[in-house]
Amino acid sequence: MPRTTTTLAIATLAALATAPAAFAGGPSGQDLYKANCKTCHAAGSPHGEYTPMTLIQDQWERFFKEKYAAKHATATMPDGTKVLDAITPEMLEKIKKFSIDHAADSEQPMTCGK
Ligand code: HEC
Incomplete structure (x- = not known):
């Protein structure tokens, strides 16, 4: 059935061509932070408010390396999925x-003068 195959191939190509360009790279880190971290760390959250600006680079490095898994071991998303399962390593x-x-920039911003 070469005819069917050709039709299918054309349909597939058309679908690929119209897929949004953003699909290739997936959501940005910012989108992922908003969707997956802000849910539990927005202003007034009982788990603490965290935005990227809350910590300095070294503290983020240490957090992801040493604390993230332990601190979120029992946390679950609103839909019941464990945080550690919902957020893939790539995300x-x-x-x-x-x-x-x-x-x-730094834990205690430098002041000018004095
Ligand atoms: C389902 C809720 C939930 C989600 C989603 C979540 N967290 Fe948390 N987070 C917690 C809880 C609970 C704690 C522990 C608070 C405590 O120790 O009192 C915590 C602690 C933290 C801490 C403090 C760690 C410390 O030094 O004590 C940071 C930073 C943090 N989360 C960042 C994030 C980031 C970044 C994400 C997204 C990748 C995220 N969280 C996703 C619930 C969540």
Whole structure:
């Protein structure tokens, strides 16, 4: 049935061609942070408010390396999925990069003068 195959191939190509360009790279680290971290760390959250600006780069590095898994071991998303399952390593890598790229400059900002 070569005719059917050809039709299918054309349909597939058409679908691929119209797929949004953003699909290739997936959501950004910022989108992922908003969707997966802000749910539990927005202003007034009982788990503490965290934005990239809350910590300096070193603290984010240490957090992802040493604390993230332990601190979130029992946390579950609103739909009941464990945080550690819901956020894949690929997603976490993007969130980590976003957090570090937008971290505060230093823990105690230097003041001019004095
Ligand atoms: C389902 C809720 C939930 C989600 C989603 C979540 N967290 Fe948390 N987070 C917690 C809880 C609970 C704690 C522990 C708070 C405590 O120790 O009192 C915590 C602690 C933290 C801390 C503090 C760690 C410390 O030093 O004590 C940071 C920073 C943090 N989360 C960042 C994130 C980031 C970044 C994400 C997204 C990748 C995220 N969280 C996703 C619930 C969540």
